[in-house]
Amino acid sequence: MSAQESAEAIVRKYGTPESGRANVNSRMNQNLSRSDVKNAEFRKKKKELLWESRGEAPRVPERAEHRPAKSEAHPAKGRSIEDGFDGTNHIAAESTVCPTSGGSNKGAAGIDGVRIEQLREYIKEHWGKIRQQLLEGTYKPTGIRRVEIPKPDGGVRLLGIPTVMDRLIQQAILQVLTPIFDPEFSESSYGFRPKRRGHDAVRQAQRYIRQGYRMVVDIDLLQFFDRVNHDILLSRIARKVKDKRALKLIRTYLKAGMMIGGVCISSEEGTPQGGPLSPLLGNILLDDVDKELERRGLRFCRYADDCNIYVKTKRAGERVKASVTRFFKQGFY
DSSP states (O other): OOBBEEEEEEEEEEEETTTOOEEEEEEEEBBBBBHHHHHHHHHHHHHHHTOOOOOSSHHHHHHOOOOTTTTOOOOHHHHHHHHTTHHHHHHHHHHHHGGGGTTOOOOOOOTTTTOOOGHHHHHHOOOOOOOOHHHTTTTOOOEEEEEEEEESSEEEEEEEOOHHHHHHHHHHHHHHHHHHHHHHGGGTTTTTTOOOOOOHHHHHHHHHHHTTEEEEEEEEEETTTTTOOOHHHHHHTTTTTOHHHHHHHHHHHSSSEEEETTTTEOSSSOBBBBBBHHHHHHHHHHHHHHHHHTTOOOOOEEEEEEEEESSHHHHHHHHHHHHHHHHHHOOOO
């Protein structure tokens, strides 16, 4: 792609949703070249690695990747927590998380020290008791291990590494929730979804540019995953998931807490990055943003908490930047 004149308006949100504080910065880029696209791809790849996944998202087996038309009645909407831990779904989750049973995940151990390669033996010994607790709603996840990943521009990104057993349980939940929520996600959402990649977002962005939409409103929700309101997120999930045991289990994972200095600190907000379930929870919450942008008739590409809106003129870009900033000040998460 040849260099093309463009302007980029950056919308950045600071502070908590309750404070309503936002700082808006603008910058002009005169050249949107192939190198810019490559840099964008690199950032997306970096984000993928943070989820300890070799694919676009925590792997969802074949049976969960079918994406029916939005008008099609979806059979998964009536499913209960039992479906997440039945034989078929459990085996699929185990094959994803445990490399010795066919998966490719080689993530680190959690705070209990149990490694991925030890998972199968651990399951044989403990699964019966754990499954019963899950069905009775009494299971309590173990706290997560804190890991700091240096950022290229300075500072660190905090990851929360669950135990391998909690990763298995989260994967099982993911495989039930994905066919419920993913078919109705926006076509402009590309991050951590079955059969979608960062390259697809780049190609769509290039199409917008060729059509003359060369002004870009670049939205970056700073510390989005650290500031998610648990009640708001659970209310979004409850729109389609009616099993109260499943909702309670997801809440316990959100509040499981992080082990710091030998002490488990409870989490009152945020969804820890590092577990299989976190990307889907982020997409569920951000789907409201997608729907709002679609309602306004805007052309955009979103990858997790990064979103670009494409317009034709600088004036339109400034107008969209202002209106989107007002929307984010309302504290949707």
